[in-house]
Amino acid sequence: MFPKEFLWGGAVAANQCEGAWNEAGKKESICDHLTAGSINKNRKFTSKILSEVNYPSHEAVEFYHHYKEDIALFAEMGFKVFRLSIAWSRIFPNGDDFLPNEEGLQFYDDVFDECKKYGIEPLVTLSHFEIPYNLVKEYQGFTNRKVVIFFERYAKTVFERYKDKVKYWLTFNEINFGTMPMGNLEVLGILHQEDEEIANPLDNIQVRFQALHNVFLASARAVKVAHEINPDFKVGCMIAHITMYPLTCRPEDLLLQQELDNIINNFCADVQVRGVYPYYIEDYFKKNNIDITFEEDDERILKEGCVDFYSFSYYMSNCITTEEGHETTLGNLLGGVKNPYLQASEWGWQIDPKGLRYTLNKIYDRYKIPLFIVENGLGAVDEIDDNGCINDDYRISYLKSHIVEMNKAIENNVDLFGYTMWSAIDLVSSGTGEMKKRYGFIYIDKDDNGNGTLKRTKKKSFNWYKKVIGTNGNELE
Template sequence: MKLFPDNFLWGGAVAANQCEGAWEADGKKESICDHLTAGSRAKNRVFTSKILPDESYPSHVAVDFYHRYKEDIALFAEMGFKVFRLSIAWSRIFPNGDDEIPNEEGLKFYDRVFDECLKYGIEPMVTLSHFEIPYHLVKEYQGFSDRKVIDCFERYVRCVMTRYKDKVKYWLTFNEINFATMPMGNLEVLGIMNRENDEVANPLDDINLRFQALHHVFLASARAVIAAKEINPDFKVGCMIAHITMYPLTCRPEDMLLLQELDHIINDFCADVQVKGRYPGYALRYLEEKGVNLTFEPGDEAVLRKGCVDFYSFSYYMSNCVTTEEGHTTTLGNLLGGVKNPYLEATQWGWQVDPKGLLYTLNKIHDRYQVPIFIVENGLGAVDVRDENGCIHDDYRINYLRQHICEMEKAIHNKVDLFGYTVWSALDIVSSGTGEMKKRYGFIYVDKDDEGNGTMERFKKKSFYWYKKVIESNGGDLADI
C-alpha cells in the first residue's frame, strides 16, 4: 500500500551552533553557545561568562560546516534529500543582536548555502532561533526577560525573511520552545543568565522572570509569523516543540492525573499558545498556583491571536513514565528524564527507545490541533566505530529509524497530515546536551573526537546508503541493505 504522499519531504537536520564553527569569522560575534563548555553524560555543560583559556568550547570549531557546506550539501543531495533543516546564527546577521544594520558577510554566507541547496533541488527549512541568542543580549538585557529584545528579534526576522524570500519557504520560530517551561530552558531559549558560570542543566531559576520571558518569546514568535505573511504570503511558519511523550507507570488515578498535568505544561502549553493564539486555562491556573504574575501589555493578546503558526513541528526521540510513587528507577532523556519503562530498551545514553510512542504522539497532535505536522528531529545518538576498512556499520541506527518510519506510515493511514521528516542529524555534529562528538547521530561520519583531534574528513555510514534507498522509494523500501 502506498502511504507516503508523492510530495513528502524527506531530509535531515542540523543547527548552526552544532555544525558551523567559524565562531568569530566574517563579522560574527559570540552567541550563548560559544560560552558553553564541553561536557559528558557524567559532567554537565557550564555556561561561562568569559571564554576561559583552559576550557573547551565545542561550537568554536564544531564540524566546520561554514567552510565545508558545499561538500556536505553535495552528500545530502546524493542521499536524495528533499529538504534540509538548518538554523541561521542570529549573531552572524546582527553580531550584537541589537545592531541597527546587518552584517552583510553573514547574509552572503546563507545566500551561498541556500543557493547550494536549491542547485540540487533541496528545500531549505530554516529555524530562526536554535539556542543561538547573541551573547550581548544576555549581558545587556537578560535576554527575552526584557521586552526590547522582541524588537531586536523582529528586526532580525524581517531582515532574513526579506533577503531570502525567494529561496526559503519553510520557517520555524524557536527551537524546542517548551524547554522554557523548565528551569534548564533559562539560557538557551530565553537568554537568561541568573548567576555566573552556571550549569545549563541545573541553573539558578527565577520562575516569574522565566515565564515572563517566555511570554515575550510567544510575542516574538507571533510577530515573526505576522512579518512572514507581509513579506511573502506563500511562507509557511511553524512552531517547534520537544515532545516528551509520557505514560503513567501504574493505573492508579493519581498517576494519570500527574501525567495529564505534566503533559499539559511541558508538551501542550507552548503549542496551544502558538497554534491557537491564546493561553489555555490550565496554564493560567498553573501560573497562579506557582505565584507567577505575568505582565500583559495592551495589544499582546491581539498579537498572539494574529500570529498563529501554519504548522506544528516537533522533535521525538524517546518516552518515559511518571508516577506519584517513590523509589522507582529513573532514566535520562531529551531535556527531561523520568521513570524507567520496564517494557522498553534504552540507548547508551539512557534514552528509552519507543517507536510506538511516535504513533501515539502523532495521533495526539493531530487530534489536538488539526494542522499539518512535520517531524523535524528523530534519531539515535551512539558511539560509531570505523572498522579496519574504514566502514561504519550502524545497523542500530537503521533499525531505530526503520521502526519509527513504520509508525509514521500508520499515522498517515490514520489520516494524520504528516508532510515531512528530517532525521537528526544529517551528519555528525556536536551534541547539544553533552557537547560531545562521540555521541553521533549522523548518516555521515566526521573524523573528529572529543578533544578536537581529527582530519574533519567525511565518511558515509551504512545508514547513508539505507536512507538513500528509503527516499528513492518514498518510504516504500525499508529493508536492510
C-alpha cells in the first residue's frame, strides 16, 4: 500500500516547456543554442543563434504564457506535487550578475502561487541542463571555481525568495552524466569547441572530473545554505539511474557491470549522500590519470552539505558484457547491450518494470534515506483519432506496470515518498529535440518544425492517472 501522504504528480523542465527564451530580462542559456535533432541525428550546439535554424527551447510549449491553464489541468488530475525547474538565466541572466532579475523572480512567484491555489506542492530543480551561456563562454562553466560561488548566490536568492512557498528542492538534474563525456556541456558547462554535437563532444577526462568536483561543492554549499534559511527545507540529489545487468554469468561480465555501476550510478550519490569520495574511485582515477585538486575546506564542505533524500530518473535498463558483437540498444543518453528478455519502445529504450523494483531495493539498501522517483515515462508518437481522442494505452500499460513494482518495493519497506511521472505535459525531448517523441498526459498541438496552435488536449492517460491518484494507487485499470 502506498503511504497516505504519498506525493503523486508529474514533472517538466524549464528549457523543455517554458519558451519565452529572451523575454522579461532572461538571457541565453546553453539550451537556447541547441538545435533540433532526431533518433538518427544528434542535437548540435551553435555558438551563435542562427536565424535559419530551429532551436526548440525558444518557444517550447509556451508554459511561460500558459502556466495557469496547465496547472489547472494538473490540479484536475489531482497532482499532489509538481516538479519543475527554475531557469537560472531567468534569475541571473548572465550567471555572474550581482543582483537578480526581478521579473524572473516574480514569474516563479506567480507559478508557485498558482500551485498553492490548488494545494500542489512544488518540487524545484535549481539546475536542469540550463547553465547561463555567459558562464560557459566566459568561465568554461564549472571548470572555474568562481562558478561555484555564482551558483551559491543563485541558490541563496531563490531559497530566500521562496522560503515560504517551496519545501522540496533538487540541486543538479542527473548530475551523474558528468561522469561521462556527454555531460560536459549540460551538467558541467564545458564546451571544448564551438558548433559540436553534444552527444559526441571532445573530452578531457581530467578537466571533466575536476569540474564535477566543483559541482559537488556547489551542491553541498547550496544544501548548507538551504538548511540555514529554512530548517524545514528538504534538499535532494538527482541521479539518472542507468540500471545495468551482466549479460551472462561470466565473472568478467559481473565485474564489468559492478565497475560501471559504481562509476556511473553510485559515485555521485555516494558523494552527495555521504559527503565523501568512495574508496573505489581512487582506482578509477589512478587508471585514468585523474588528479582532483582539493582545496583546504573542500572535505568539510562536502560533509556539511549532504542531501536529505535521494531522487532519480528511471526509464529503462540495459546489459553489460565484455564480449563483442552483441546487438545494442538506446537509452536515456546512454545505451547498452540488448536484453533478450525485454521489449523496447519505438526509440529503442528497453521497458523493464521489475528493474525499477530492483533499483529501489538497491538504492535504499545502500543509503537508507527517503527516495523519490522524479522521472519515469514512455516517449511515443501519439496521434489524434477521428473523434479527437488520443488513446495512449501503451503509456498507461507502461506506467501501470512500473507503479505495481513501486508498490511491491514499498511493501518490502523501501521508504519511497513520491513519484513525478515524466512528463506532466508534452514538451521538447531533451535527447533529440523532437516534439513527436511525446511523454505527457496532455497533448500539445505542435510538430517538430514548430507548427501548431499549442492547444492543450487531454489524452486517455489523463483520466487514468486521475483515478490512480484519487485511489492512492489502488486502482490501476
